Amino acid sequence: MGGKDRGPLTEPMFYVLMSFLKRDMCGTEITEFVARKTRDRVRLGPGTLYTLLGKFQEEGLIQETEVDGRKRTYRLTGKGRAVFQEELDRLRACLNDAEEEI
Amino acid sequence: MSMIRKIIPVSLYDIPGLEGWLEEQASQGLFPTSLGSWAVFEDRGLPGTRFRLDPFANRTGEGLEPTEEKLELYRQAGWEYAFRVGRAYFLFYTTDPQAPELFSDHQSQGLSLNRLVKDLRSYRRRKIVLWSLLGVLFLGYSYDVQPDHFVRLPLILLQLFNPVLLFFLTGLCFYSLPIDRRDRKTLFATYNALKEGLPLPPSPGPSRRIVRENIAALILSPVLVPLVLYLQFGDGRLTTRPVAEFSSPYISLYDLEQVPLGPYETIYRNNSGLNSENVARRSCSLLAPVWYKVSQDLDALQPGRKPSTFSPDPHGGEYTYSPSLDMTYFHTLPILARPVARAQLDSYRLVNLYWSYEEVDWPGADFVILATVEDNPWQMAAVGRGGRVAVYQYAGVEKLSDHLDLLADLVSGSI
Numbered sequence: 001m002g003g004k005d006r007g008p009l010t011e012p013m014f015y016v017l018m019s020f021l022k023r024d025m026c027g028t029e030i031t032e033f034v035a036r037k038t039r040d041r042v043r044l045g046p047g048t049l050y051t052l053l054g055k056f057q058e059e060g061l062i063q064e065t066e067v068d069g070r071k072r073t074y075r076l077t078g079k080g081r082a083v084f085q086e087e088l089d090r091l092r093a094c095l096n097d098a099e100e101e102i
Numbered sequence: 103m104s105m106i107r108k109i110i111p112v113s114l115y116d117i118p119g120l121e122g123w124l125e126e127q128a129s130q131g132l133f134p135t136s137l138g139s140w141a142v143f144e145d146r147g148l149p150g151t152r153f154r155l156d157p158f159a160n161r162t163g164e165g166l167e168p169t170e171e172k173l174e175l176y177r178q179a180g181w182e183y184a185f186r187v188g189r190a191y192f193l194f195y196t197t198d199p200q201a202p203e204l205f206s207d208h209q210s211q212g213l214s215l216n217r218l219v220k221d222l223r224s225y226r227r228r229k230i231v232l233w234s235l236l237g238v239l240f241l242g243y244s245y246d247v248q249p250d251h252f253v254r255l256p257l258i259l260l261q262l263f264n265p266v267l268l269f270f271l272t273g274l275c276f277y278s279l280p281i282d283r284r285d286r287k288t289l290f291a292t293y294n295a296l297k298e299g300l301p302l303p304p305s306p307g308p309s310r311r312i313v314r315e316n317i318a319a320l321i322l323s324p325v326l327v328p329l330v331l332y333l334q335f336g337d338g339r340l341t342t343r344p345v346a347e348f349s350s351p352y353i354s355l356y357d358l359e360q361v362p363l364g365p366y367e368t369i370y371r372n373n374s375g376l377n378s379e380n381v382a383r384r385s386c387s388l389l390a391p392v393w394y395k396v397s398q399d400l401d402a403l404q405p406g407r408k409p410s411t412f413s414p415d416p417h418g419g420e421y422t423y424s425p426s427l428d429m430t431y432f433h434t435l436p437i438l439a440r441p442v443a444r445a446q447l448d449s450y451r452l453v454n455l456y457w458s459y460e461e462v463d464w465p466g467a468d469f470v471i472l473a474t475v476e477d478n479p480w481q482m483a484a485v486g487r488g489g490r491v492a493v494y495q496y497a498g499v500e501k502l503s504d505h506l507d508l509l510a511d512l513v514s515g516s517i
Contacts, residue, residue, distance in 0.1 A: 010209045010299075027175045046179040047156055047204030050172050051214045054164075070174035 009087045015042055016052050017061065017084040020076035024065050027053065027072070056080065106132060106143045109316050111308035113281075114190060115289040117155050119305030124153040124193075137187045139320055148197050154181070154204045155191040157214045168192050176204070190218060212296030219293050222286055246453040253448045256441040260387040260434070268388065270330045273322065281315060341384045345396060348382035353492075353512060355398040355427040358500055363400040363425070379426075390442070392433035399426040425498030431512060432491040440469055443484035443491045447473060450482050450495035457482070464506050466514050472503055487513040 009017070012034075019025050019033040030053075031044050053074065056062045061080030066073040076084070108127070112119035114137075124134055128151040132143035158164070164172070166186060173183055176194055180201030184193040194204065205211035262268065291303050332340075345352075356363060365380060379399035387393055402423040430446050432439075451457055455475045464470045466487065473482035483502045484493045490513040496502055502509065 010207060012207050012210060027171065028178055031175075031179075043202050043206055045203045045206035045210075046172075046175040046181060047154075047214060048206045048210035050175055051205075051210045055213055070170040072171045 008090060009083070011042060012044055012048055013052055013056075014084070014087055014091075016044070016049065016056070017076065017080060017087075020062060020074065020080070021084070024073045024075040026074070103144050103146060105135075106145065108141045108143065109313045109320075110137065110141050111310070111313045111316075112305070113285050113288055113312060114188065115285040115292070116305050117292060118302050119307055121153050121155060122305060123308055125151065128153070134184065134193070136185060137193070139316070150199065151195055151197050152201070153184075153193060153195045155187065156194055156204055157218050158186060158190060158192050179204075189221075208296045208299050208301060211302075212293055212298075215289070215293045215296065219289065222289060226286075248451070248453070248456055250448060254445045256438060257445040257449060259438075260390050260393065260432075260442065261385075263388040263390075264333065264386055265388060266326070266333055266386075267330055270326050273326070277315065277318065342381050343383075345380045345382050345398060348394075348396065350382070350392075350394055350431070351512060352382070352394075352396040352431065353427070353429055353494070353508060355400050355425060357508060358427060358496070358505055359400075359425055359498065360500070361423065362403040364403050366399070366401050366424075387434075389438065390432045390434040392431065395428065395430045397426075397428045399424065423499070425500075426496070427498075428495040429512075430493045432489075432493075434489050434491065436489045439486040439489055439491050443469070443471065443486050443493055446491070446493040447471065447482050447484050450493065452480060455480065462503070462506075464510055467510050470506060470510070483509055485510050485513050490515070 015034045015037065016030055018037070019030045025033065027046075027049055031046075031049060034042050034044050053062070057064065057074070059079075060077055061083055062074040063077055064072055065075045110120075110123070112123050114120060120137075127134065127141075127143060128147040129149040131145055131147045131149075133145075133147040133151070134141055134143050134153075136142045156168075158166075158168075166189075168176075168183055176183070180198040181194040181196045181204065184195050187193055205214065262271065295301070295303050379397055382394055382396045385393040385395070404422075428450065430450075432442055432446075434442055447459075451473070452475075455478060457473045457475055460472045460474075462470045462472060464485070467485050468488070469484070469486045471482075471484040475481075479497045479499070481496050481502045482494060483496075483506075484491065485506070486492075487510075492509065492512040494502065494509060
């Protein structure tokens, strides 16, 4: 299921998928990554993050790679990367449209 | 540490309402330890505590308790787990004003409600399937060679007007169903708003009506539900008496038969449990204030070597003649007399036999219906006058048509 089928990603969804692009991540690392990347503009609540991780896992966008006590680490799947890329293309198109009009 | 119990004044599906009420209790120094039929608090609440309901099992693999991963993530964000609220939520709380909200955007909070919404929809579907199955069972009784699916409806109507059942059903229709509908509406409004990215709809807040509903549920459910179940499916110990102790009028099998008879245990001097077949049972309906059944099963005083048959001397006296008479008497509304008689005849009808029905005139009776089976000892009769109806099911050598004077006595009021 690609981005076109599932509709645009919300901002937290976009940043959570982005956090996996370079390496595997656990929940705390994702929260820190998003806060750092957005300079605290987007702060993920723990419920939001946990819900999104569950949803992405169910949809096969990420998969669990390691369980270390209470810490679970995930990685982006090929499908997850494709969904992120589709959303990135969509956002770029939006931006281009806007810039042409300015 | 003292325990304080309070009736919950908001719907469990009113998420901001329930969270707000718990925060109000915390500002009064109360901390919740359980939320169920009522709320239990300990006096260790801190003003400023935030409570949040986190929909439960919203992720594959999450069971009755939050996963370790969830607990850790929430703890690192400053939230502690309190307890589970039914099968709907986990309750988390924080005293840290800097702790981020559990859900930082509305859509993800909407997603977290997916399971709860699915459960509610599936509960509704299950209810529809269950009622449909009951309907199919009612209409499709496959062992009946002469089915008439709707003829028993008047009896069902009388049963529905059993005061206890009626009270229960009225409560269900006017109390429970509107609450279910309101809760469903609240949850769906919340779910739809969040999924659209809108904030939680405003809570109607604590309500005296919800307090009254919860008090009624607490008091009535433990009494009414077992009572209805007992009355409908119980052994009838409260309403059943031996025929010998029964005071209301009935036609005695002794008066119908020509041969001397006695109860099984008198003749055979042992108690086989057959004594329970000579019993009378009262029923209750607002549409039939007088309604009782009398079952009689006797044996000839001249016993054969083997018990129970309907012929007086089969196989040279090898068997004992054992006639039976079941009767049901109703005092109902005159307009219901004939339909109720037909319904009771159908209820007495043995479903693997082909019955012939004949209506005869009898002085003093509004109707007399006789039912027979060719070459078979089973017979039925129904006699009605005004609102009085007597229905008989008999097995033996006598012909009910020869005893209409006796059978009609019960409705003429001469007994």
